[in-house]
Amino acid sequence: MGRGQFLVSGSNQSNGLWISGLLALRLQQTLGRNPHEGDLYVFRGRGGDLIKVLWHDGLDMSLYAKRLERGRFIWPSPTDGVVALSAAQLGYLLEGIDWRHPQ
Template sequence: MARAHRRLHPGISRHLACGPTDMHKSIDRLAALVQASFQLDPFSSCPFVFCNRQWDKLKILHWFHNGFWLYYRRLERGRFAWPEVKDAKTLIITRRELNCLLDGLPLEQPKVHRAVHARSAI
């Protein structure tokens, strides 16, 4: 899965479904959920991330060029540190936050080095 995530451009949005999702949903049903419930375009280059009620299974739906990718991850122990958001259906996260989530860490890491946007090497 790490290789596939390198394909995701750092500048694109990643949409995290805020509530639990039925992991029996296929590509078509997840795409319909994105379109109908979130009012977003499942055919954009943005990945959509879903988790089950027990927070131990995760799916990522991603349109790439001419078809969908569906990534699936099941934890054998532990749970994903899924954020609690009450007033929204989706949450936009960065690639770094997605990587934290996939590693079992909360989205906000107080001890992580912040990004530096250097303007000059001189």
Template sequence: MIHGFTKVKNIYIICGRTDMRKGIDGLASLVQENFKLDPYSEAVFLFSGWKRDRYKCLYFDGDGFALLYKRLDQGRLQWPKDEEQVRNLTQQELRWLLEGLSLSQPKAIQKSKKSVF
């Protein structure tokens, strides 16, 4: 199953290091118990291991869980290190992360929060 996550309401990154031996049940339990989030919600949950050269993506599509596992051939992800934190990402931040960039891009043009007109 290939799924584009552009329409998913929330994209959560589980910061820090996750034991990548965990499967669907272990990751769903981690989301529920440690971060008090609902793994059955309209959300994607991202996890990375010690080496930061691989990640897992957990998603409930209405009738079951999908688990995507990717190992990079070259390079490493710039995964946030705070073990106790979960972050809600924008689509742009997700692209940056999966392209090996930092979540904070100081030179990127930021969207304005105020309307001029």
């Protein structure tokens, strides 16, 4: 797995076949991050019920998506840029639990 897990604040509106390429381009151009270093980057869809996790596995870009049937993923404000997460916090996020204050 990668060296770190990061939330990319704001919403992601990318659709289509080349979604992983669009997300990687956003990381490079907007945030100055290299998506090929093995870190995981988490993006949230506009509605808040969909997240996409992008990472480079050493060979190719990989993309994981998850949609909540109820509720919305807890997300930082758009002004926060990129927020570092621990592996445990990422696990909470993927389960739909408030990763900032897990109980």
